Amino acid sequence: MSNYAVEFKNFHYAYNGGELVLKDINVSVKEGSFTVLLGPSGAGKTTMCKAMAGIIPYYYGGRYAGSVEVLGEDTKGRRVSDIAMHLGLMLEDYESQLVSLTAGEEVSFSLLNHGFPPEEVEEPTKKALEDVGLPGRENYQLDELSGGQRQRLLLASVLAVHPRVLVLDEPVSAMDPEGSVSLYKLLYKIHQKYNMTVIVVEHNLDYVLPYVTDMIVLQDGGVVASGSFEEAAAAAYEDRELRRILPALWQVKLNLEKRDGIHLGMWRNTKDAIVELKEKYGRAEL
Amino acid sequence: MRVTAFTQLITVLAVTAVVFILPVQAVSFILVLELALLLYIKHDRMTMAAIGALTVFTGMMILLQLLFQSSLEVAMIGGLRMLVMTMAFLCLLAATRIQDIAQALVERFHMPCEYAFMLTTALRFVPDFLTDSSATLDAQSCRGYSNRGNVFKRMYSYLVVIKPLVMRAVAKSDTLALSMELKGFGANTYKNMKKQELGIGDYLVLTVVIILSTYKFWVKYL
Ligand SMILES: Nc1ncnc2c1ncn2[C@@H]1O[C@H](COP(=O)(O)OP(=O)(O)OP(=O)(O)O)[C@@H](O)[C@H]1O
Numbered sequence: 131m132s133n134y135a136v137e138f139k140n141f142h143y144a145y146n147g148g149e150l151v152l153k154d155i156n157v158s159v160k161e162g163s164f165t166v167l168l169g170p171s172g173a174g175k176t177t178m179c180k181a182m183a184g185i186i187p188y189y190y191g192g193r194y195a196g197s198v199e200v201l202g203e204d205t206k207g208r209r210v211s212d213i214a215m216h217l218g219l220m221l222e223d224y225e226s227q228l229v230s231l232t233a234g235e236e237v238s239f240s241l242l243n244h245g246f247p248p249e250e251v252e253e254p255t256k257k258a259l260e261d262v263g264l265p266g267r268e269n270y271q272l273d274e275l276s277g278g279q280r281q282r283l284l285l286a287s288v289l290a291v292h293p294r295v296l297v298l299d300e301p302v303s304a305m306d307p308e309g310s311v312s313l314y315k316l317l318y319k320i321h322q323k324y325n326m327t328v329i330v331v332e333h334n335l336d337y338v339l340p341y342v343t344d345m346i347v348l349q350d351g352g353v354v355a356s357g358s359f360e361e362a363a364a365a366a367y368e369d370r371e372l373r374r375i376l377p378a379l380w381q382v383k384l385n386l387e388k389r390d391g392i393h394l395g396m397w398r399n400t401k402d403a404i405v406e407l408k409e410k411y412g413r414a415e416l
Numbered sequence: 417m418r419v420t421a422f423t424q425l426i427t428v429l430a431v432t433a434v435v436f437i438l439p440v441q442a443v444s445f446i447l448v449l450e451l452a453l454l455l456y457i458k459h460d461r462m463t464m465a466a467i468g469a470l471t472v473f474t475g476m477m478i479l480l481q482l483l484f485q486s487s488l489e490v491a492m493i494g495g496l497r498m499l500v501m502t503m504a505f506l507c508l509l510a511a512t513r514i515q516d517i518a519q520a521l522v523e524r525f526h527m528p529c530e531y532a533f534m535l536t537t538a539l540r541f542v543p544d545f546l547t548d549s550s551a552t553l554d555a556q557s558c559r560g561y562s563n564r565g566n567v568f569k570r571m572y573s574y575l576v577v578i579k580p581l582v583m584r585a586v587a588k589s590d591t592l593a594l595s596m597e598l599k600g601f602g603a604n605t606y607k608n609m610k611k612q613e614l615g616i617g618d619y620l621v622l623t624v625v626i627i628l629s630t631y632k633f634w635v636k637y638l
């Protein structure tokens with residue numbers, strides 16, 4: 131078995147009657163990594179997430195070539211719900227992905243569907259709700275939960291089957307900054323606790339900077355940079371358009387590195403930056 | 417003593433049939449029973465509003481029948497029957513969770529699970545849809561939508577609200593379908609739930625229901 135969580139091999143895809151949306155994708159995500167998927171709007175990030183879960187091409191049809199492997203197994207010919215046992219996917223519009231009327235039912239839904247008897251479902255349901263910070267809310271009606279809580283509930287329902295890989299499409303796009311920070315904190319905690327591979331589409335890299343290990347940069351349906359976050363960020367910095375979507379802090383860092391031909395460390399936050407700048411330049415006015 | 421959703425469903429169906437057989441006094445008695453039951457289960461504002469709306473609606477039906485030259489008595493009895501029937505469904509909805517009704521429909525009546533699940537999703541998405549429609553109305557009002565003019569003009573201008581609303585509903589149902597696919601919705605969904613076993617309460621209620629619905633038959637021969 132390979133130690134890649136997800137591996138795209140010469141993958142091409144076009145929606146029904148459309149033109150190519152993903153072009154010759156050759157990229158892999160290491161197991162245990164915290165990978166961010168970055169790219170301008172319309173680059174094909176959501177399409178790529180759906181391809182990982184096997185929804186594409188199974189559900190949408192369309193033309194495709196190449197293969198996608200999840201934990202070393204080709205997604206072709208497998209049922210979407212079986213892949214979901216290994217790779218959990220959370221799409222952007224979380225409200226519409228909740229299918230039940232109470233929190234407990236929502237979390238146990240996929241477990242029951244996979245044939246676990248009702249007695250064996252209670253325990254994992256309880257645990258999944260605890261993991262996302264909603265302990266003891268089994269009997270809550272959906273409308274008794276706030277938007278953020280509903281999103282965590284969806285996360286719990288995805289986590290309930292213990293997937294090895296978690297894929298999230300813009301999880302904080304409808305959230306205030308405070309909620310966003312705490313959601314990523316939670317994701318990191320789960321990533322650490324279960325050594326779960328996390329792949330997340332995020333426009334605002336500031337949120338993921340403290341946790342990220344790898345990055346894939348997508349543009350016009352092709353991968354333009356991938357690998358460790360530092361490598362990929364350096365590669366993205368070379369492109370004028372992509373440069374602007376990097377975090378401000380990293381634009382400074384990469385600019386300094388280029389100007390002075392030095393190598394700076396992995397800046398996870400402003401503090402890291404200040405410490406290193408003081409050390410290297412004797413001052414730090416950002 | 418608990419009564420399962422299956423028994424409740426059967427009872428409601430029986431009541432809707434029985435109102436046409438039983439004499440008026442008995443039907444009125446059922447109505448009183450239903451009202452008492454309903455107020456016992458739930459007496460919040462929603463229930464009151466529902467009862468009120470039903471009464472008004474029944475009144476209108478009676479008036480309509482009178483307009484079409486039925487005698488007062490026929491109109492009254494017709495109204496009463498309708499009120500009893502709808503009130504029975506109201507009781508059902510107040511007493512049972514829709515999920516249990518769906519489960520009973522699949523388990524006992526062998527309804528395909530997709531249709532049964534529609535009950536749950538409908539209840540789940542109606543509030544969302546209402547929120548969406550008021551949001552769309554606001555958004556389009558900002559862009560100059562107004563409901564002035566004659567009926568046709570109004571209906572035509574209302575299209576600008578309907579269109580985005582439908583688009584949104586379609587997008588949402590697409591996501592919902594995907595989510596159900598990911599979570600493995602299918603024949604297993606209801607099979608693996610805790611079975612709804614019939615208890616003493618169920619048999620008691622069912623017996624009463626059977627006796628009442630065969631009333632015409634045994635009253636003749638006893
Ligand atoms: N269901 C669909 N049918 C046809 N074309 C689609 C469909 N979904 C997306 N596309 C097209 O595929 C391309 C990539 O879309 P995708 O949603 O993957 O972009 P994205 O990177 O997620 O963008 P965003 O950041 O805006 O979410 C777009 O050009 C879009 O028009």
Ligand SMILES: [Mg+2]
Nearest residue numbers: 175176177299
């Ligand atoms: Mg997207």
